[in-house]
Amino acid sequence: xxxxxxSKQAGVSIATVSRVLNGxxxxxxxxxxxxxxxxxxxxxxxxxxxxGLGLDTMNSIGIICADSSDLYLAKAVYxxxxxxxxxxxxxxxxxxxxxxxxxxxxxxxxxxxxxxAVIMVGSxxxxxxxxxxxxxxxxxxxxxxxxxxxxxxxxxxxxxxCDDFRATQEAALLLLDSGITDILYLYNSRSYSGxxxxxxxxxxxxxxxxxxxxxxxxxxxGSREDIDGVRHFLCGLREQGLTFHAVLASxxxxxxxxxxxxxxxxxxxxxxxxxxxxxxSLLTVCSDPEISSVDNHLETLCSRLVKTxxxxxxxxxxxPKVIYSGxxxxxxxxxx
Amino acid sequence: xxxxxxSKQAGVSIATVSRVLNGxxxxxxxxxxxxxxxxxxxxxxxxxxxxGLGLDTMNSIGIICADSSDLYLAKAVYxxxxxxxxxxxxxxxxxxxxxxxxxxxxxxxxxxxxxxAVIMVGSxxxxxxxxxxxxxxxxxxxxxxxxxxxxxxxxxxxxxxCDDFRATQEAALLLLDSGITDILYLYNSRSYSGxxxxxxxxxxxxxxxxxxxxxxxxxxxGSREDIDGVRHFLCGLREQGLTFHAVLASxxxxxxxxxxxxxxxxxxxxxxxxxxxxxxSLLTVCSDPEISSVDNHLETLCSRLVKTxxxxxxxxxxxPKVIYSGxxxxxxxxxx
DNA sequence: TTGTACGCGTTATCAT
DNA sequence: ATGATAACGCGTACAA
Numbered sequence: 001x002x003x004x005x006x007s008k009q010a011g012v013s014i015a016t017v018s019r020v021l022n023g024x025x026x027x028x029x030x031x032x033x034x035x036x037x038x039x040x041x042x043x044x045x046x047x048x049x050x051x052g053l054g055l056d057t058m059n060s061i062g063i064i065c066a067d068s069s070d071l072y073l074a075k076a077v078y079x080x081x082x083x084x085x086x087x088x089x090x091x092x093x094x095x096x097x098x099x100x101x102x103x104x105x106x107x108x109x110x111x112x113x114x115x116x117a118v119i120m121v122g123s124x125x126x127x128x129x130x131x132x133x134x135x136x137x138x139x140x141x142x143x144x145x146x147x148x149x150x151x152x153x154x155x156x157x158x159x160x161x162c163d164d165f166r167a168t169q170e171a172a173l174l175l176l177d178s179g180i181t182d183i184l185y186l187y188n189s190r191s192y193s194g195x196x197x198x199x200x201x202x203x204x205x206x207x208x209x210x211x212x213x214x215x216x217x218x219x220x221x222g223s224r225e226d227i228d229g230v231r232h233f234l235c236g237l238r239e240q241g242l243t244f245h246a247v248l249a250s251x252x253x254x255x256x257x258x259x260x261x262x263x264x265x266x267x268x269x270x271x272x273x274x275x276x277x278x279x280x281s282l283l284t285v286c287s288d289p290e291i292s293s294v295d296n297h298l299e300t301l302c303s304r305l306v307k308t309x310x311x312x313x314x315x316x317x318x319x320p321k322v323i324y325s326g327x328x329x330x331x332x333x334x335x336x
Numbered sequence: 337x338x339x340x341x342x343s344k345q346a347g348v349s350i351a352t353v354s355r356v357l358n359g360x361x362x363x364x365x366x367x368x369x370x371x372x373x374x375x376x377x378x379x380x381x382x383x384x385x386x387x388g389l390g391l392d393t394m395n396s397i398g399i400i401c402a403d404s405s406d407l408y409l410a411k412a413v414y415x416x417x418x419x420x421x422x423x424x425x426x427x428x429x430x431x432x433x434x435x436x437x438x439x440x441x442x443x444x445x446x447x448x449x450x451x452x453a454v455i456m457v458g459s460x461x462x463x464x465x466x467x468x469x470x471x472x473x474x475x476x477x478x479x480x481x482x483x484x485x486x487x488x489x490x491x492x493x494x495x496x497x498c499d500d501f502r503a504t505q506e507a508a509l510l511l512l513d514s515g516i517t518d519i520l521y522l523y524n525s526r527s528y529s530g531x532x533x534x535x536x537x538x539x540x541x542x543x544x545x546x547x548x549x550x551x552x553x554x555x556x557x558g559s560r561e562d563i564d565g566v567r568h569f570l571c572g573l574r575e576q577g578l579t580f581h582a583v584l585a586s587x588x589x590x591x592x593x594x595x596x597x598x599x600x601x602x603x604x605x606x607x608x609x610x611x612x613x614x615x616x617s618l619l620t621v622c623s624d625p626e627i628s629s630v631d632n633h634l635e636t637l638c639s640r641l642v643k644t645x646x647x648x649x650x651x652x653x654x655x656p657k658v659i660y661s662g663x664x665x666x667x668x669x670x671x672x
Numbered sequence: 673t674t675g676t677a678c679g680c681g682t683t684a685t686c687a688t
Numbered sequence: 689a690t691g692a693t694a695a696c697g698c699g700t701a702c703a704a
Contacts, residue, residue, distance in 0.1 A: 002680090002681055002682085003681060003682065004681080012690075012691085013690065013691045013692070014681090014682085014683095014691090014692095015683090015684085015690070015691055015692080015693095016689085016690060016691075018682070018683060018684085019689090019690085021682095022683080026689060026690085027689070027690085028689060028690090031689080031690085045448045046681075046682065047389070047450065047680085047681050047682065048448060048449050048450045048682095049385060049388035049389040049392070049394065049450060049680080049681080049682090050389050050680070050681030050682035050683090050696090051681080051682050051683075052385035052388065052389075052682090052696095053383070053385040053386050053388075053389050053680085053681080053682070053683095053696050053697070053698085054681080054682045054683045054684080054695080054696055055682085055683070055696090056385070056696080058385065058449070060428070060449075063429075067414060068404065068410060068413055068414045068417065069410045069411040069413070069414035069415075071407070071410075071618070074404060074405045074407075074410035075405040077404055077405070077429070078403060078404045078405035078431055079405075081404065081429055081430070081431055082431060085430065085431075085445075090428050090430070090445070090449060091428065091429045091430070092396070092426050092427065092428055092429075093399075093413070093417055093427045093428075093429040094417070094421065094426070094427070095414055095417055095418060095421075109421075109426070111381075112381045112384060113384050113394070113396075113426060114383065114384045114385060225618055225621075227618070227621045227622055228621060253618075253622075256622045259624075260624060263624055282407070282561055282563070282589075282619070283618070283619075283622050285561075285563045285564060286563055286589075286592045286619050286622040286623055287622055287623075287624070288595075288596060288599055288623070288624050338696090338697055338698085339697065339698065339699095340697080348674075348675085349674065349675045349676075350675090350676095350697090350698080350699090351674070351675060351676080351699085351700075352673085352674060352675080354698070354699060354700080355673095355674090355699095355700095357698095357699095358699080362673060362674085363673075363674085364673060364674090367673080367674085382697080382698065382699095383696085383697050383698065385696080385697080385698090386680090386696070386697035386698040386699090387697080387698055387699080388680095388698090389679095389680050389681065389682085389696090389697080389698075390679080390680055390697085390698050390699050390700085391680090391698085391699070392680080
């Protein structure tokens, strides 16, 4: 069934059918009803491809993330998809992994799909060297690009983020001010926000004019789901003689590992060891004791990002950067 | 830039450009190179909408799930998307929630998008009353439909699932045979696989000819992320005088709640209380002690499902049902 | 090996 | 208020 068939059945021209379909006011009510009846009777829906060809849009938006099964990214994708759908847009999901080439590849696949916009979820999309972000700048000449938790100064790129620097700094300051000066900073990503968080940690030491032992900054190389690996890693540090009375982690999963490390070594939480995670995910509640964690208001970020996106697509002027602040949610792994 | 522009620049007809683009062998190498050079120079890519209109496909497949941020569903979506992409298909993601109307709505949105197939992720898509599954049967007349972890006998519907009945039955039998006869069955979904699991639990009691106290079958009404709620719920049961020496849960999150319940009541795991979860997710490793859990080989299921899907799209004859079996992964919450 | 011409199903412009 | 017709950009059957 196409628009010709409908028009024939209804005894009108395809133009009229199209008008009915698109809610034009220039249709006599009687005609509208006649056409609608036929449409309903046959369950006709316009061909999306033809419509796309004519209008140069299928109202779909690409979502790229490294790994949609990651606790945090999955939530982001979920919120974004929901908001887009509410605004009449479909979501084309593409998981790019963490390697540069596959990220670039995923983006170009979406551009060739002719999506109306691309949303890149996660700070890992912005790398340290400008050269490696070139592909985004280029893509932005074709399609507006929206970054979640990443920062890039470039026309047609819009960033929505949490001030991870400040949130981490505040968490570290709280620990320092409570008298803990040997805070282990544990991280597993050198992405944009990864670096922001690390800087926040460092700056807290600077602000309090406390020297920061470089050994206290530790990068975990293992997988993003290997909680046991984190525990082993920390046990190793301890055996090497490193002492620390707090763990500030760039991700809840690392903090969960820290809790397990304390458990196995009979270290009391929070009295002998404080632990702070990041993202305030389900893992913080699953752990025992429950983990204090920085909440970066992901749902708000996503909702804002989509608003910006829809605004841009509607030709409105939108701010290229929106920054929210994070907030420490106190649970049982801290005495703050 | 369209195919006409390219053909003009290259001094050939659009047919030749099209042939070069689609790798036809009937092109003189010199001509091919000439055309390719122009294509590369201008970075031309064919318009996906026009191509879609002509071929009646944009090589995209709809993925519906209730909530892509759910630990288990997120993994499924991730695996499926990856496998589809490897086969040259895009994924249009739609989160439908758990209500009937929104599920139906999501499906029809995808059908109208003219996706090549729809993959429905999660057993919650099949309800008890046939009437409520009618919308799937209808949709299947338009597009092949692939169900993950759900069962529906219907032309053009293909099911890939884990034998949840058997896996749960085996877990329950192991507990019974270890001498624990008061196993609390804790579940939070009445979906197809939810009912399968429950039946498996019951059948274990039947097989051993042990009477099963109906009070031991408990439905948790709370949210899917409310581990604390589960703990409260179990504390309530205990206060009401219900005794049980094992918890068999339909989902890891419920098992995690059980572990916390034991902790707060000073119940020793596994000696006084055994706990078995389902899905073998990150939560089992985050909990302390780590939770024994049924692994239903999600990655294998997803890979198989996509193979079936691609087969169907290629016109091959594919089995309407593929059933794998689950496997109990023993960790620290059981003495099995 | 290459080119011409048509069809895919819309939306939108311009008459009427 | 309605109808005829031209895009939209591609793939491909058929002709050369």
